[in-house]
Amino acid sequence: xxxxxxxxxxxxxxxxxxxxxxxxxxxxxGVVESAMVFxxxxxxxxxxxxxxxxxxxxxxxxxxxxxxxxxxTVVVTNLEPSPPFTVAIGKGKxxxxxxxxxxxRAKTARxxxxxxxxxxxxxxNELSVNMVLLGALIQTGKLPIKAxxxxxAIRSKTKQAFVESNIKAFELGFSAAQxxxx
Amino acid sequence: xxxxLSEQRGKKMLLLGNEAIARGAVExxxxxxxxxxxxxxxxxxxxxxxxxxxxDLYFEYSTNEKxxxxxxxxxxNSGVRSMAIMKHVGLNVAADALMTLAYVxxxxxxxILTADDPFMFSSQNEQDNRYYGKxxxxxxxxxxxxxxxxxxxxxxxxxxxxxxxxxxxRTTTRINHSxxxxxxxxxxxxxTTGDFVKDPFSYVTVPAVSRNLxxxxxxxxxxxxxxSEGSSYNFTEGNGPCGIVCNGVSYNYVSxxxxxxxxxxxxxxxxxxxSNPMPEAVVKSFLKGCEKVLVxxxxxxxxxEAVKAFAQExxxxxxxxxxxPGQFSRLYEFDPAMVRRVLADYLNVAYEPAGVVDVSDLPExxxxxxxxxxxxxxxxxxxxxKQAAAGMETIFPTDIGCYTLGVLPPLSTADFLICMGxxxxxxxxxxxxTKKKVISFIGDSTFFHSGIPGLINAVFNNHNFTLFILxxxxxxxxxxxxxxxxxxxxxxxSGYGRIAIEDVVRAVGVKEVTVIQPFKVKKxxxxxKKAFEYQGVSVVISKEMCTLYAKQLKLQRGQRYRVTDKCKxxxxxxxxxxCPAFYLRDGKVQINPMQCTGCAVCAQICPENAILPIKx
Ligand code: SF4
Numbered sequence: 001x002x003x004x005x006x007x008x009x010x011x012x013x014x015x016x017x018x019x020x021x022x023x024x025x026x027x028x029x030g031v032v033e034s035a036m037v038f039x040x041x042x043x044x045x046x047x048x049x050x051x052x053x054x055x056x057x058x059x060x061x062x063x064x065x066x067x068x069x070x071x072x073t074v075v076v077t078n079l080e081p082s083p084p085f086t087v088a089i090g091k092g093k094x095x096x097x098x099x100x101x102x103x104x105r106a107k108t109a110r111x112x113x114x115x116x117x118x119x120x121x122x123x124x125n126e127l128s129v130n131m132v133l134l135g136a137l138i139q140t141g142k143l144p145i146k147a148x149x150x151x152x153a154i155r156s157k158t159k160q161a162f163v164e165s166n167i168k169a170f171e172l173g174f175s176a177a178q179x180x181x182x
Numbered sequence: 183x184x185x186x187l188s189e190q191r192g193k194k195m196l197l198l199g200n201e202a203i204a205r206g207a208v209e210x211x212x213x214x215x216x217x218x219x220x221x222x223x224x225x226x227x228x229x230x231x232x233x234x235x236x237x238d239l240y241f242e243y244s245t246n247e248k249x250x251x252x253x254x255x256x257x258x259n260s261g262v263r264s265m266a267i268m269k270h271v272g273l274n275v276a277a278d279a280l281m282t283l284a285y286v287x288x289x290x291x292x293x294i295l296t297a298d299d300p301f302m303f304s305s306q307n308e309q310d311n312r313y314y315g316k317x318x319x320x321x322x323x324x325x326x327x328x329x330x331x332x333x334x335x336x337x338x339x340x341x342x343x344x345x346x347x348x349x350x351x352r353t354t355t356r357i358n359h360s361x362x363x364x365x366x367x368x369x370x371x372x373x374t375t376g377d378f379v380k381d382p383f384s385y386v387t388v389p390a391v392s393r394n395l396x397x398x399x400x401x402x403x404x405x406x407x408x409x410s411e412g413s414s415y416n417f418t419e420g421n422g423p424c425g426i427v428c429n430g431v432s433y434n435y436v437s438x439x440x441x442x443x444x445x446x447x448x449x450x451x452x453x454x455x456x457s458n459p460m461p462e463a464v465v466k467s468f469l470k471g472c473e474k475v476l477v478x479x480x481x482x483x484x485x486x487e488a489v490k491a492f493a494q495e496x497x498x499x500x501x502x503x504x505x506x507p508g509q510f511s512r513l514y515e516f517d518p519a520m521v522r523r524v525l526a527d528y529l530n531v532a533y534e535p536a537g538v539v540d541v542s543d544l545p546e547x548x549x550x551x552x553x554x555x556x557x558x559x560x561x562x563x564x565x566x567x568k569q570a571a572a573g574m575e576t577i578f579p580t581d582i583g584c585y586t587l588g589v590l591p592p593l594s595t596a597d598f599l600i601c602m603g604x605x606x607x608x609x610x611x612x613x614x615x616t617k618k619k620v621i622s623f624i625g626d627s628t629f630f631h632s633g634i635p636g637l638i639n640a641v642f643n644n645h646n647f648t649l650f651i652l653x654x655x656x657x658x659x660x661x662x663x664x665x666x667x668x669x670x671x672x673x674x675x676s677g678y679g680r681i682a683i684e685d686v687v688r689a690v691g692v693k694e695v696t697v698i699q700p701f702k703v704k705k706x707x708x709x710x711k712k713a714f715e716y717q718g719v720s721v722v723i724s725k726e727m728c729t730l731y732a733k734q735l736k737l738q739r740g741q742r743y744r745v746t747d748k749c750k751x752x753x754x755x756x757x758x759x760x761c762p763a764f765y766l767r768d769g770k771v772q773i774n775p776m777q778c779t780g781c782a783v784c785a786q787i788c789p790e791n792a793i794l795p796i797k798x
Contacts, residue, residue, distance in 0.1 A: 043434045
């Protein structure tokens with residue numbers, strides 16, 4: 001959803017965009033990895049170490065995807081854990097959130113870590129976590145896309161009933177990222 | 183109106199590769215489409231299924247790929263444009279039809295889409311289906327991008343009509359599941375009905391006829407060669423001394439790498455989009471201007487072998503590389519950095535690889551493997567089977583579907599799997615070759631796809647095993663497509679038949695048939711024990727709707743459950759069921775009410791009766 005809104009915004013801004021998605025049986029609890037490439041590259045895949053921005057919807061997954069980053073990458077992550085089932089059956093330990101942030105901060109250019117679930121609730125729709133993170137992503141200025149254009153894309157891409165909460169969520173994410181910087 | 187039916191010529195849309203392919207076929211005036219669903223091709227069919235309700239397109243979910251291909255073949259031989267859509271391994275199922283359809287040919291355009299899956303994101307192998315082109319003598323087209331896929335599929339129909347042969351359209355996952363900006367074209371009018379003109383000496387493949395048809399196929403092959411030579415999908419770029427031959431997504435990685443390495447003047451690229459037959463004269467003249475050549479293709483050395491053979495014929499002795507140590511692998515998929523690295527080495531230019539962050543000191547991150555959904559009926563069936571088989575030495579042949587996930591602990595109910603339908607047939611072999619109790623699992627859709635002949639074999643040859651048919655009323659794994667057992671009225675669709683699995687099983691002569699409702703655990707275990715005792719073929723039909731599908735249909739779910747303080751922390755629930763709704767808080771088992779679907783299976787197995795419904 002976040003990537004389709006962002007793709008739509010790129011289309012509105014006349015910026016070439018390509019993406020590819022691998023859903024490792026997403027509905028059955030697997031990991032989903034989406035790559036978005038803006039500009040005139042032809043590839044739809046991002047190799048390890050070559051992402052300019054990494055957005056993680058779950059903290060341990062952000063950490064798992066860190067191999068996509070280099071020292072100049074900006075990382076945006078949700079901080080609300082959603083531990084995989086393997087943790088419940090004792091086949092793995094969930095990483096400590098403070099340590100996780102410290103590590104990512106040390107290895108990359110910037111980390112924006114926000115409690116996106118809380119902000120989504122604040123926006124009036126718990127399912128708008130993706131819009132919160134999208135807001136934070138746009139705030140980084142790493143993408144050649146304006147906040148206004150993304151809002152336009154949100155309006156055209158979401159069901160009428162959710163437009164308001166999605167826009168709100170986007171704005172909350174945007175300002176949360178701003179505060180993080182200061 | 184469906185977005186892919188938009189008449190706005192010139193409109194730019196962000197489309198998934200599979201949607202772009204569907205749109206291209208609509209623009210080409212596709213009249214009849216048939217499929218058996220399979221990732222990564224499924225969204226093409228999903229789009230056709232929706233479109234068919236609003237347009238003249240006839241589309242069907244066939245029982246298997248062979249059926250789909252034959253439905254489409256008859257349509258194309260009646261003069262209407264047709265398409266059969268399948269994943270790469272689906273073409274194995276349809277291969278019998280494919281090989282002789284090539285002899286017979288077609289009258290109207292027919293496209294067979296084969297979606298290959300390098301890296302096996304969702305498949306049991308990563309076979310390279312370009313070889314089916316070679317084996318059958320049919321042309322193969324391969325797009326490099328989403329936007330090209332849309333245009334190329336239109337060309338595929340024209341090409342098929344020109345050659346009077348079906349055309350294989352080969353994609354890979356990174357085409358099917360990539361998204362790009364596509365410009366809409368005009369939609370051609372659909373010719374929905376044609377006519378079949380009797381001509382048995384062209385259509386009935388008895389030996390005397392086929393001997394002539396093979397001659398015709400080779401003539402078409404020669405014509406295809408000519409068309410491949412002149413095809414705009416086989417083009418060259420640049421004028422440098424180092425040749426690069428590439429196809430599909432590899433072309434994208436090569437283009438980006440050449441740009442990144444700033445070595446445009448060093449290379450000459452031949453992009454092959456019409457890859458079977460290979461454009462011989464084009465390749466030969468390409469080779470003449472090169473000092474050396476590198477072939478960049480995922481999968482097998484299909485083009486590399488052809489290029490080497492052409493070089494040999496011309497007496498060209500320049501080095502030609504492709505697959506091999508330090509170059510490319512036949513394994514998995516490529517990525518931009520990999521291609522850039524090999525190219526830098528090949529072109530002898532400096533290359534600074536991206537500084538991947540050091541991940542060696544990261545804490546261990548718990549795995550997140552896919553798991554059967556919370557409340558999935560398969561989990562209950564597996565539990566029941568294992569309880570009923572307690573103390574027996576067992577072998578569990580399984581099949582293709584969500585239930586293959588039973589391979590993971592704690593369920594561990596999958597011991598052998600090769601392809602669709604193999605649960606039933608390998609059970610025949612295992613029960614003859616071993617002394618163990620053979621218990622196999624097959625889903626409803628897979629049973630219709632290719633389970634029935636195996637079951638008939640088992641009855642006829644008097645094998646000894648128990649087959650579970652997991653009837654959850656949908657084809658869950660690939661996205662809840664219909665199958666012949668599905669109640670189509672629930673989807674608001676009329677005019678379909680419906681086949682009851684129990685009727686089929688009894689009709690093929692199975693004497694011991696048990697139907698269970700897997701959410702009634704104790705009763706089911708008792709019934710299954712009886713089935714296990716039976717000498718001969720016994721079938722247990724486990725009937726319960728897929729919970730994800732039920733959720734989509736907005737069917738009411740049961741009361742949710744919680745763990746009360748009667749819990750003594752045996753953890754039988756977690757350790758034996760592994761339902762993802764469970765989690766631990768302070769070392770105690772809890773149920774996530776957001777995930778619980780109220781199947782109540784855990785409540786029935788808890789020795790303390792500690793799991794109780796939440797009272798609203
Ligand atoms: S989609 Fe249906 S069949 Fe598949 S795991 Fe989920 S509940 Fe089970």
